[in-house]
Each structure stands twice: as C-alpha cells, then as structure tokens.
Amino acid sequence: MQMDKKSSIRLLDFPSDNLKSLLTLLFRGRGRGRLLRHYFLISLLLIAGGLITSGLLEIYFRYQESKEQLAFQQQETATVAAIKIGTFIHDIETAIKAATKSPGAEREDIDFELRRLLYLAPAINQAVILSIDGGARTQVSRSRAVSSDTGKDFSSSAAFQQARQGRSYFGPVYFAGESEPYMTVALPIERYGGSITGVLQAEVNLKYVWDVVSAIKQGKAGYAYAVTRSGDLIAHPDISWVLQHRNLSQLSQVKAAFQPDVGVTQAKALVANNLAGDKVISSHALIPTLDWAVVIEQPVEEAYEPLYASMLRTSSLLLVGLGVALLASLFVARRVVGPLEVLRSGAERIGGGDLDFRLNIKTGNEIEILADEFNNMAAHLSEAYTGLERKVAERTRELTLANEKLEEASKLKSQFLANVNHELRTPVSAIIGYARLLRRETEGQIAPLQRENLQDLLNNAERLLAQIDSVLDFATIEAGKMEVRVERVRVEEIIQGAASTIETILHDNSIKLIREIAPEIPTLNTDREKLRQIILNLLDNAVKFTERGEIKITASQQNGSLKLVVSDTGIGIEKGDLTRIFEEFHRGDGSSAKKYRGTGLGLAIVKKFVQLLGGEIAVESEAGKGSTFTVTLPLDSGARASV
Ligand code: ADP
16 A cells, blocks of 8 residues: 555654653653653663662772771881881890890990990990999990989889899880980890899980881871880870870770780771871781880871772762663663554554554564554555445445435326326216216116115225225325314214214124213314224224124213224234234234225224324224224314324
8 A cells, every 4th residue: 555655653753853852751740651751760770770789889899998908008007117116126125135245244344345235226325234233333325414323223123123033124115304205125134054143224215216107108197106005105206295295095096006906817997086186097016025006097088088089980980870871761761662652643543544544663673563563454444444435335326226216116106196096086986976876866766686786886986985095095194295174073973973974884783883972072173084084994994893793982081182992892803913903004814804805004094193183092902802992182183284
C-alpha cells in the first residue's frame, strides 16, 4: 500500500527535539509520560547508584589509606629521631665507659682522661670522678664559672648509689641556671675484673636532643618533641616551652607514648589536642634506655589537606559522572520509550479510523516488529473496509431495484383495485339492482322455486359485493387513506340494524340471536359506518361458524368505554390460530372446509377499524365450544386523523 507522507509519524518527530518538551513529558505526573519516567528513573538509579557507590567507596578507602600513610610517615620520623637520640646517649655512655677504663691512677692521668672525654663528647659539660666513698676527687668543666665540686660528698646521691652498684645511671632532666636541659649520667669505674673503685659522673647538655628534634619537619607545620615518662619536656622546637618546664603528662598522646602497646603491629596515628589546645594528629616512638619518647604532631587541617583535596576531586568527578548519567538516562529512556509512544499514537490514529495511516519505526527490535504487525493489521482492516463498502454499494443498488419493483407492483395494485372497482363492483351492483327489481316486478308472477333461485342469486351477489367491498376497504386502509368521520351515533340503533341484516341469513330456528343492550349507554361520538362494519363482521362470523345454539351480542358501558361482546356456540378456534386470526387473509384450520366461505379479511378489517376508533379487540375461544370477541371503544372517538 502506498505510504502517505502526511499521515505517518517519524521517530524523529517524537518527542520534539528540545529537552524542555521531553522534561515536560517526564514530569507532568500521571498518564502518558509514565513509562518514559519509569525508564528514566530506573536507568538514572542504576547509573547514578553505581557512580555514587563507587565514589563513596573510593573516598572511604582513600581516607583510610591516607590515614595509614600519614601514621606510617610520622611513625618512621619518630622512630628515626628516637634512634638518633638513643644513639647520641649511647655514644656518650660509650665515651664515659671508655674513660672509666683508663688504667692511670694518677691525678694527672685522670684529669687528662676527663678532658679527653669532654673533647670527645661535646655534649658533656662537666665530668667528675667520685671515690668509692662518694667524695668528689677530680672535676673538669667547660665553663670556668662552674663552682668546683671537688671534696663534695655525693655518697647519698642517686647517681652515685646506682653506679656504685655497677649499673649505668641516667638521671632526670634538669635545667641548669634555668636555661638548657641537662642530665646526669653516672657509670662505675671498674678495675681488675669487676671491682668498683669509683664513679664517673657527667653532666650532659641535652641541647643536641633539641637539635635533632627541631630539625624534624612533618609536612609544613608538623613538628616533634621529646618528653620523659613524667611528662617533662626535654626538647621542643619552641625552646621557650622547654624553659618554662612545661609538663605534658596530661596530653593523651604523651600518655599513649608510654603505654605498653602489646601486639600493635600497624602504625596508628592519634587525633589529640596539643599543648596549645589545637587538634593534631600524633605518633610517637619510645627511647627505651632513657624512658623517653619522641612525639610527632601535625595539625589536623594540614595532615588531611591532601585527603580533602582528593575528596574534592572525587566529588567533582562524581558530579560530572552524575550529569553524564542524567543525560545517558534521558537518552536511554528516549530510545526505549520514544518508539513506544510513536506506536501508541499510531495505534490511536488507526483506532480512530485513519486506516491508511502507517507507522514508520526503524528500531531493529521487537518494537519494529510490532509496528509492522500494526501496519499489516491496518492494511487488512482497510481491505476489509473497502470490501464492506463495495458490498454495501451492491446491496444499495439491489435495494433500489427492489424498491423500483415494489413501486411498480404498488402501481399495478392500484391499477388492479381501480379495475376491481370498475370491472367487478359496478357490474355486481348492477346485478343486485336488477335482481331486486326483478324480484319486485315478478312478485306473485313466478313459481316459488324460481323466486327462491332469484333470492339465491341476490344473496350471492350481495355477498360478492360485500367481499369486494372488504378487499377495497382493506386496500384503502393499507394505503393509509381510510378516514374517520365522527358523528353522533346511538349504539342500539346500529346493533338493531346489523342484527336484522344478519337475521335475514339465519336459515332456520336452530340459532337464536340474542341482543342485550344496556339502557344507560349514552350517544356515542364515533364513525357510524365503521362501528356498523365491526358489529356486522363479528355477527357474520358468528353466524358463519355456528351450526346451532345461540349468538349473543351485548353492549354495555364500562370504565367510561363502550364494551361490545359478540359470543357464539360455534366451532371455536384452535389455540394455534388465536393469535393469527386478525392477520389479513389468515383463515383458521377449522374454517378451511369448503362450507365456510370467506377471504380471511373480515377480522383484519375489524381490528384496523377498532384501532382507528381508538379501541381494542380481544378474543377468547376453545375449539368446539364457541368463541367470544370483546371490543372496547371510547365513547368519544373525537376527530381522528386518517391512518
Ligand atoms: P373469514 O371469516 O373470511 O375466513 P375472518 O377474518 O373473518 O375471515 O376470520 C378469520 C378466521 O377466524 C376464520 O377463518 C375462522 O377460522 C376464525 N373465526 C372468526 N370468527 C370466528 C367465530 N365466531 N367462530 C370460529 N372461528 C372464527
């Protein structure tokens, strides 16, 4: 079938190419955009869900990673510093130990050893040899200002006590002259296989520790400091805090540094407040020989700066991804739902009667197959429709022909009726006229048998005329030309007239005709001739179908109507005939015998006349038991139009 360009929707036409209309379709609530919205939301959910999940996971793992990395770096720095400080102290201890091993016992020798010690270990500010009883024997000092301890008794000092027992002593940090931190180191002087002859006590300047600690930089603002178990600050980049003797034992990172961390293998940084109350990330390393710790601190903001930057990057990427996801979802939704919408609107057009409309969908999937099926269906429908139209045209032609024939037949019928009137009724009327004339003129002049024959002739001619009149009446009724002429009529008069007519055809006395006319019946306003015809036909039938017994006609007034009842004791009517006897030309089974003359028009005319006068007719009968016809007529039939 030829594709009509105007009546096809192309895929590109939907939805119109601007985003606005697509969005309107997406979000205009219930109804037609629902499928598109579902597809859009599902694909958006899938794509965006995946993106967001992976983005969040990325951020989470990066955060963990950064934290670990930071802790690891800090830990490393702290450990290196701790080792350096430990080595520094260890070197001093070694130097002191070497000095104690000097064989010379002379004062000069000892003096020399001590000076050598001061030379080798620049951090030692002063060294003193204590005798076995705790008395200071020899002392050397870098600073001349230092007052001599020679002769002073150290026997009760902790340094002497511990060294005397053969163990190295590392004293607490103290601040000489309220300036730099110092520490007392004391070692036993051993001779000849373990016998202790004295103690070498040195004052070590811990400024070196400060050098090590303040050289440590963690990031831009990160720093390190060294602290003792009791919380005394040994070294801090800000020397003033050391000089102020700040105690850090309350800081949680310091507490954590001296807590035995059993089984901890992974570096772990701590978030805590520093001395200034700022939030820092902190790690530490213990110097076991000294029971000191190196603590690293870095401001949280700085430590997490790369993390925040990376999170920002990831979030930005996520946003871009979401934007792309949104567009992709729109694209997918449009790809899937667009053709469906074309299909729907196309089906609507075809359903609306545009059978020449064809869908043009080239998606290469099931939707295209469906569209093709729709096109096939529309083509079949179109063919069927065309076929139907052709048939209707044929039938119309046939009907027109039949109508023409009917008109022809109707014309012939009218012609026939005119002929009946002219060719039959006129001669029969003439026969009756002449027969009556003959009967009157030959009164007493012809034999009784001849007279009887003449009477038979007259009767038959009159019956024939009645039959012809019936046919003409019926034709008039059928043609809708029967008119009702209302006048004042006395029902009794009509009944009596009809009865006397009927009496002339009652053969013998085997049938009794009874009339019962209620006296209160008022004068009617009705068509005299039709009322007469109704009564006459009913009585004529009663006579015709009754052998013996009685025929009764009663007239009464009931519920403001005239009620006429004609009953007989005749052959009655079969049940199957009861509903059909009022049809024209229908004759009952029982009446088909030759002896019952008739045309089957009598009751049909009665019924039409009753209806014309605005009344009703009913029959009750039983085969072999007689019949009763009841006619109800209005007292005033009024001026009725012709039917
Ligand atoms: P026709 O009398 O000419 O046959 P009608 O129309 O007057 O035609 O009556 C139709 C049929 O109704 C009759 O043939 C007859 O079978 C039946 N019929 C009418 N009146 C009576 C009656 N009084 N008794 C028995 N049958 C009747």
